Amino acid sequence: MSLQENGPSIAIVGVTGAVGQEFLSVLSGRNFPYSSLKLLASKRSAGKTQLFENQQYTIQELNEECFDGVDIALFSAGGSISKKFGPIAVEKGTIVVDNSSAFRMVEGVPLVIPEVNPEAMEGIKVGSGRGGLIANPNCSTIICLMAATPLHRRAKVTRMVVSTYQAASGAGAAAMEELLQQTREVLEGQEPTCEIFNQQYAFNLFSHNAPIMSNGYNEEEMKLVKETRKIWNNMDVKVTATCIRVPVMRAHAESVNLQFENPLDENTAREILSKAPGLVIVDDRSANRFPTPLEVSNRDAVAVGRIRRDVSQEGDYGLDIFVCGDQIRKGAALNAVQIAEMLL
Amino acid sequence: MSLQENGPSIAIVGVTGAVGQEFLSVLSGRNFPYSSLKLLASKRSAGKTQLFENQQYTIQELNEECFDGVDIALFSAGGSISKKFGPIAVEKGTIVVDNSSAFRMVEGVPLVIPEVNPEAMEGIKVGSGRGGLIANPNCSTIICLMAATPLHRRAKVTRMVVSTYQAASGAGAAAMEELLQQTREVLEGQEPTCEIFNQQYAFNLFSHNAPIMSNGYNEEEMKLVKETRKIWNNMDVKVTATCIRVPVMRAHAESVNLQFENPLDENTAREILSKAPGLVIVDDRSANRFPTPLEVSNRDAVAVGRIRRDVSQEGDYGLDIFVCGDQIRKGAALNAVQIAEMLL
Incomplete structure (x- = not known):
């Protein structure tokens, strides 16, 4: 400052x-x-x-x-x-x-x-x-849309299926401390202390602790659904999400499946993403190196990788990507x- | 015996x-x-x-x-x-x-x-x-299809988008030991020992270590795509998968988005799943209790929960579910x- x-x-x-x-x-x-x-x-x-x-x-x-x-x-x-x-x-x-x-x-x-x-x-x-x-916006929405938006601008996303891998930090500093403490306890053969969450977090994962709404989605998931529409100013985009907490400290990961109105091949997508602000591509197939929460922790940029044509869709109307971003920072x-x- | x-x-x-x-x-x-x-x-x-x-x-x-x-x-x-x-x-x-x-x-x-x-x-x-x-079959395929098949029989799955949360055990006993050792090292402020995997696993997650194929999918993902077709004896079913390893010991979790040819509402789906052999429903929305890897560890049954109508699809032609199963046992x-x- x-x-x-x-x-x-x-x-x-x-x-x-x-x-x-x-x-x-x-x-x-x-x-x-x-x-x-x-x-x-x-x-x-x-x-x-x-x-x-x-x-x-x-x-x-x-x-x-x-x-x-x-x-x-x-x-x-x-x-x-x-x-x-x-x-x-x-x-x-x-x-x-x-x-x-x-x-x-x-x-x-x-x-x-x-x-x-x-x-x-x-x-x-x-x-x-x-x-x-x-x-x-909510952290999961920010991290997802940092990668999805440049593709949306080119080919118009019609539907997006998101599964998240969310860090402890989303529930605050005390949750991060609880994850560490529980991990120590489990390694020592002790019963883990569950105060922030109602179940063991160390070496485990669970559905996001946000309250479940009447449609069966939790509030975290519906944030992704609704905020995407508002941010893109597009009430037609269809989004579904499953939000899961994983035993990671401070960066979220998201598996994102995209369906497009217009064709968008994998190479063009990679080129678009490589020019997008605030985004880095980590997509080394031969070395099997892709974005990880650890590598984006304490970093500004959101990382995207596993960029590939979705084999479950005809032609070039679908892509799968994997995104990681620091939940406390860019999130x-x-x-x-x-x-x-x-x-x- | x-x-x-x-x-x-x-x-x-x-x-x-x-x-x-x-x-x-x-x-x-x-x-x-x-x-x-x-x-x-x-x-x-x-x-x-x-x-x-x-x-x-x-x-x-x-x-x-x-x-x-x-x-x-x-x-x-x-x-x-x-x-x-x-x-x-x-x-x-x-x-x-x-x-x-x-x-x-x-x-x-x-x-x-x-x-x-x-x-x-x-x-x-x-x-x-x-x-x-x-x-x-591959562990991820077994665990996924234990829940997807009863629904497929009723309404015919046309497309399935799977994101996995896979445990250390899939890479063998040494990988489980490495996760524990790394976790101890990280808690003690030491550099984690990476032998089985080429990167830190403790408090991290990464794209599954199976080799990447020419289409950008890793072999683990393509197993889900191909084995599903063979097991269902249905070459038309479209499957895409993103396989991720998470720092969990011995049970896999999977977020599964399903599209159906025929309508299938949420309550009927729940009824079908409740009668499926080898499957238990864990789906307590008010208590926010759903399947976790820890709770299915050392258990025979695969657990399914988060059963809900997919808001990104019209009518009753889509469901989201979350499945967990012991990778070494049922997997x-x-x-x-x-x-x-x-x-x-």
């Missing part, structure tokens, strides 16, 4: 969480300009100090007055905090970039992946004197900071 | 491997009748002893004479051993149940899941005086022993 008198004043809501901490790391790494920085959290963390770029900050308790004079607030403190304090901040002229699901599907709230649909937030700028609200903090950069 | 004078004489080829050991456990548990038991392995293991049902056996080195007088040989020692010794055993009048991929796609060799296509091995019987060869040893039972 770079301190500049004419830079925006920034607030981070939920700074002590996994994404909150990543906000700091990403802002710093990208040399984001700012005139002041406010670190906000719940009462529990208020008064603690946070060292950031050689300066001590005292974490403040989030309240209605916090947003006075704040240009941009990055929220990642859960849906209920966003629902309560997001509108208050907007009222005070702050532009809120919200990482929760609270406002994503609200009509009129832009749901933005900067590489995909920057046009959705057109006209929202710091200095306009107006507050605003922009939603950060959350980086995407939000990129949105904030577009506000300047 | 029960020792019976008029029972068949049995040989196990590859007894020291993960599946070989499971053959013993399953034979014992199912009270399989036998008049004699020969334990065969490579030169390296020959001379070692194996305690089984209170009797000491000396492991013999596999050679051409081993099959004299053997009625049924269960092979699980890799494709090249099967290719060399399978035909020799058959020549001597032995019925070979082969767990390798060597003969699966050979015309005339039955590829059998007893609950699915027992008719394929009709006429092959111990006591007929003729040897024979029956192939055990290999149990299925082979069930085949052997049908030979009596």
Whole structure:
């Protein structure tokens, strides 16, 4: 981050969480300009100090007055905090970039992946004197669409079947710690401690813990279904998803099967993906090296590989791909900071 | 196992491997009748002893004479051993149940899941005086088709999109040990030892290590594509698969998206699955409890859950399901022993 008198004043809501901490790391790494920085959290963390770029900050308790004079607030403190304090901040002229699901599907709230649909937030700028609200999509949606969108633009995706391999980080820092602790316990022959999740996570996997809706999908899956339509501004695209948590720390993987309206051969797809911003191709068939969660961890770029013509579809109307992305970074903090950069 | 004078004489080829050991456990548990038991392995293991049902056996080195007088040989020692010794055993009048991929796609060799296509091995019987060869399908295929077949029989599957979450055991006992060792090393901050696989497995996942074919699929994926057609005796069914290894010990999970020719609603599907042999439904939406690899480990039954109408398809022409099965047991040893039972 770079301190500049004419830079925006920034607030981070939920700074002590996994994404909150990543906000700091990403802002710093990208040399984001700012005139002041406010670190906000719940009462529990208020008064603690946070060292950031050689300066001590005292974490403040989030309240209605916090947003006075704040240009941009990055929220990642859960849906209920966003629902309560997001509108208050907007009222005070702050532009809120919200990482929760609270406002994503609200009509009129832009749901933005900067590489995909920057046009959705057109006209929202710091200095306009107006507050605003922009939603950060769900991590699985961001990672999937980083790879699917360039192909969609060329050949129009009609249907997408997604199966996810989701990391502990999606459930927060405590879930990551629980995975480590359980793994230690299992290796020592002890009963694993299950607090965040209701079952053993170490050396196991399970259906995503989001609540199941009346149609049998869990909320995580329906986010992929609905957010894709909104981000692509295309109500016709058919999406189904099965979301699974695997014992991996902080990056998600997704197996994505694509059906197209127009033909798109494998080589053209590879060429398109190689030019897509924020994406790297890892697709070495002879060495059997493809994207892995570990290799994208702490990286900005989403990795795509296993790019191949789908043998279950006629001609060049289908592709299978495998995508990995850092859930905390591009799946959350980086995407939000990129949105904030577009506000300047 | 029960020792019976008029029972068949049995040989196990590859007894020291993960599946070989499971053959013993399953034979014992199912009270399989036998008049004699020969334990065969490579030169390296020959001379070692194996305690089984209170009797000491000396492991013999596999050679051409081993099959004299053997009625049924269960092979699980890799494709090249099967290719060399399978035909020799058959020549001597032995019925070979082969767990390798060597003969699966050979015309005339039955590829059998007893609950699915027992008719394929009709006429092959111990006591007929003729040897024979029956192939055990690949573990991923068995586990997938245990759930997909009852639905296919009712509504005819036209296309299937499978993403797998495969355990260490599929790569053998040493891979399971490597996963444990790597996990210990990572927890202690050490560099993980990568011998079986060419990359870190602990807290990671990667595309299945089977070689990649010219169409971009790996061999494991194409097994699912081709074996499904052979087992269902249906060359029209379209299958695509993405096979991924996850840091789980001994049971595979699979996310399966199904398209049907005829309508099949979710409740009817659930009713059909509840009556299918060898299958249990684990589908508690309110408690968010669904099949997990851990819960099917060391179990015979394959578990199916997350049964829901696919929202990406019109009407009742699609379903999503999630399946888990013990890779060593139903995915290999149990299925082979069930085949052997049908030979009596």
